[in-house]
Amino acid sequence: MNAERVRDLYELLDQVTGYIYPNEIEIRWSILIVVYPYLTGLVAGAFILASLVKVFKVKEVEPTYRLSLLTALAFLLVAPLPLLFHLGRPERSFEIFLTPNPRSAMAMFGFVYAWYLMAVLLLEIWFEFRRDLVLLARASRGLLKWVYRVLSLFSTDISEAALVFDRRAIRAITIIGIPSAFLLHGYVGFIFGSVKANPWWSSVLMPIVFLMSAIVSGIALVIFLYMVLTAIRDHPIDMRCLDTMVSYLFYAIIVDFSLEALDFIQRLYESEESVKILGTLITSKLFLSLLVLQILLGMLVPLGILVIARVWTFNDDMRKLLYFASVILIQVGIFSTRWNVVIGGQLFSKSLRGLMAYKMEVVSIEGLLAALVLLVLPFIILAVMIRVLPTEPLEDRVTVPSKAPAPESPEILPLPTSGS
Amino acid sequence: MNKREFLKSLLLLLHAGGFVGALARWAGAKETGGKEGEGKAPGGADAKGEANGKHDPARHWYGMGIEIDKCIGCSRCVDACKVENAVPPEPFFFNTWLERYVIAKDGEAVVESINVKGKSSREMRQDDGEVIRSFFVPKLCNQCANPPCVQVCPVGATFSTKDGVVLVDANRCIGCGYCIQACPYGARYLRPESRIAQKCFFCYHRVAQGLLPACVEVCPTQARIFGDLRSKASRLVRFTRMNKIHVLKPSLNTEPKVYYAQLDGEVR
Numbered sequence: 001m002n003a004e005r006v007r008d009l010y011e012l013l014d015q016v017t018g019y020i021y022p023n024e025i026e027i028r029w030s031i032l033i034v035v036y037p038y039l040t041g042l043v044a045g046a047f048i049l050a051s052l053v054k055v056f057k058v059k060e061v062e063p064t065y066r067l068s069l070l071t072a073l074a075f076l077l078v079a080p081l082p083l084l085f086h087l088g089r090p091e092r093s094f095e096i097f098l099t100p101n102p103r104s105a106m107a108m109f110g111f112v113y114a115w116y117l118m119a120v121l122l123l124e125i126w127f128e129f130r131r132d133l134v135l136l137a138r139a140s141r142g143l144l145k146w147v148y149r150v151l152s153l154f155s156t157d158i159s160e161a162a163l164v165f166d167r168r169a170i171r172a173i174t175i176i177g178i179p180s181a182f183l184l185h186g187y188v189g190f191i192f193g194s195v196k197a198n199p200w201w202s203s204v205l206m207p208i209v210f211l212m213s214a215i216v217s218g219i220a221l222v223i224f225l226y227m228v229l230t231a232i233r234d235h236p237i238d239m240r241c242l243d244t245m246v247s248y249l250f251y252a253i254i255v256d257f258s259l260e261a262l263d264f265i266q267r268l269y270e271s272e273e274s275v276k277i278l279g280t281l282i283t284s285k286l287f288l289s290l291l292v293l294q295i296l297l298g299m300l301v302p303l304g305i306l307v308i309a310r311v312w313t314f315n316d317d318m319r320k321l322l323y324f325a326s327v328i329l330i331q332v333g334i335f336s337t338r339w340n341v342v343i344g345g346q347l348f349s350k351s352l353r354g355l356m357a358y359k360m361e362v363v364s365i366e367g368l369l370a371a372l373v374l375l376v377l378p379f380i381i382l383a384v385m386i387r388v389l390p391t392e393p394l395e396d397r398v399t400v401p402s403k404a405p406a407p408e409s410p411e412i413l414p415l416p417t418s419g420s
Numbered sequence: 421m422n423k424r425e426f427l428k429s430l431l432l433l434l435h436a437g438g439f440v441g442a443l444a445r446w447a448g449a450k451e452t453g454g455k456e457g458e459g460k461a462p463g464g465a466d467a468k469g470e471a472n473g474k475h476d477p478a479r480h481w482y483g484m485g486i487e488i489d490k491c492i493g494c495s496r497c498v499d500a501c502k503v504e505n506a507v508p509p510e511p512f513f514f515n516t517w518l519e520r521y522v523i524a525k526d527g528e529a530v531v532e533s534i535n536v537k538g539k540s541s542r543e544m545r546q547d548d549g550e551v552i553r554s555f556f557v558p559k560l561c562n563q564c565a566n567p568p569c570v571q572v573c574p575v576g577a578t579f580s581t582k583d584g585v586v587l588v589d590a591n592r593c594i595g596c597g598y599c600i601q602a603c604p605y606g607a608r609y610l611r612p613e614s615r616i617a618q619k620c621f622f623c624y625h626r627v628a629q630g631l632l633p634a635c636v637e638v639c640p641t642q643a644r645i646f647g648d649l650r651s652k653a654s655r656l657v658r659f660t661r662m663n664k665i666h667v668l669k670p671s672l673n674t675e676p677k678v679y680y681a682q683l684d685g686e687v688r
Contacts, residue, residue, distance in 0.1 A: 021606025088595015
């Protein structure tokens with residue numbers, strides 16, 4: 001074992017308070033495992049928001065439908081990376097698919113993920129964008145034409161009958177997609193909630209709390225992206241859409257807060273063997289991340305802001321400002337929630353007699369830098385996708401994106417009438 | 421009794437003694453780790469079907485007994501284990517370790533692992549007053565019959581053998597650490613160099629050859645008793661019959677096969 005590692009472990013040993021089992025000195029699940037549920041939560045939340053449009057016919061949030069889908073996809077593509085990087089032997093990760101243990105919650109990850117990616121998200125996105133991809137393929141030239149043709153899987157039929165089928169397919173997929181999104185993230189909660197050895201994790205509420213916080217973070221993220229995107233494009237914000245999204249966010253926060261409060265009160269009231277060490281954990285190691293960041297700044301403050309924004313009548317600009325502030329605080333809060341579950345659950349000894357310390361590495365593959373890269377990567381993927389795919393349904397006449405081989409004058413191509 | 425009768429009786433007694441001795445030896449050979457069969461097959465290498473010396477897992481169900489009052493805290497078991505199983509020497513990785521409990525008059529327990537220098541739940545002070553109980557507790561993987569680590573392993577790298585030992589397949593473990601999280605006893609760690617999960621496996625390589633686990637072999641007070649719960653003659657079965665035994669964290673339903681005698685309620 002290298003000397004630096006030994007020194008680090010001795011350093012951690014100095015920070016131990018009370019008694020811990022000697023093997024517990026090292027926090028096994030690092031910040032990358034904090035990033036993982038945060039990312040899948042955003043996926044599930046963004047998808048649920050998208051499904052409001054197609055299944056629950058909430059027409060007001062239509063402008064963010066495509067953005068939500070693409071956001072979900074961008075984050076879903078990155079979601080398995082933190083898991084992969086954190087493995088002791090990442091080169092063996094395929095074993096999860098080859099010899100999965102059917103009794104293991106974690107073994108189901110590959111299947112749940114593959115199902116959600118292939119059977120839900122990609123399929124729905126393809127049906128949603130198919131017409132536009134066909135139109136863009138017809139209107140573009142050169143390489144871009146091929147990109148669009150490949151993305152549309154070489155389909156060309158945009159007759160009314162075909163589009164009706166597309167719409168039906170989208171509805172069917174979304175109906176399957178909602179329970180799938182619940183499964184994707186509820187399952188992540190189950191990975192923690194089913195560990196009976198860990199009293200901080202072991203809770204039947206865990207999957208549900210994960211789900212509700214996922215919905216909160218997903219809606220908040222799409223609101224953030226929508227506001228940023230309209231600002232970049234210099235488009236006006238559809239305030240009806242924004243207000244509706246925020247009201248869904250508001251209700252989701254209230255449900256999420258109630259569930260977390262219930263969990264907390266239940267633990268306190270039952271006052272089991274672990275209550276003493278968990279109390280010490282909350283008031284010492286998790287004081288900042290749980291009480292300050294998660295509950296105060298990440299939940300109560302944004303909730304207060306949203307209440308104020310609803311009770312008083314503010315003008316559009318003021319509302320935008322309030323909304324923007326609260327969605328950012330909510331992201332901080334939800335990330336802290338993940339931190340408090342994952343890291344918090346490893347900061348106390350299972351002997352219930354002591355607390356460990358977590359020293360975050362910076363440059364290593366399981367360190368802060370890797371985590372930041374993984375948090376930024378979905379935004380880069382999303383930016384590329386938004387460049388290629390239109391976030392609003394195309395008009396019947398298409399302006400060729402300016403990146404295509406530029407003709408002399410802005411070219412507006414007449415599109416063939418549907419069915420031709 | 422004349423001289424002739426006396427000598428005849430003596431001769432008979434010697435024969436009888438020899439017979440009884442032979443009988444005892446034969447029985448002893450069947451007993452787990454008996455004096456005669458020092459390091460011999462726990463449960464008997466001469467059990468039917470294993471006469472050729474080949475280990476048949478289906479015939480055994482291994483466990484360990486620990487008599488807390490016999491443990492003197494010498495740590496020879498910990499040292500032997502580290503050598504036998506190439507456990508990293510640093511005090512952060514243990515297949516087995518010792519805990520010392522000192523319980524003061526006010527009922528507060530001061531716990532420390534005597535293999536990790538300088539760390540106890542609280543320093544003992546001069547004014548601590550009277551100590552009412554103090555004892556050592558050897559800890560190791562409990563080789564649970566209902567092991568949560570086996571349940572959660574996503575690739576089936578950790579598994580229970582037919583003879584009741586939980587092993588890790590070093591060629592399949594992906595190092596995800598879920599088993600480490602799932603173990604209620606802190607028995608598992610990630611080997612620093614190979615980055616796969618590791619823990620006590622009852623020295624399975626020794627047991628399969630009819631030897632005792634290293635920690636049991638070296639224990640000077642026989643505080644650790646290894647044996648086969650399927651063999652009625654095993655020392656472990658006798659140990660569980662003669663003592664009031666307890667297991668760690670029974671409420672978690674892991675069904676441990678490390679049985680403690682004289683276990684204090686403070687031990688978790």
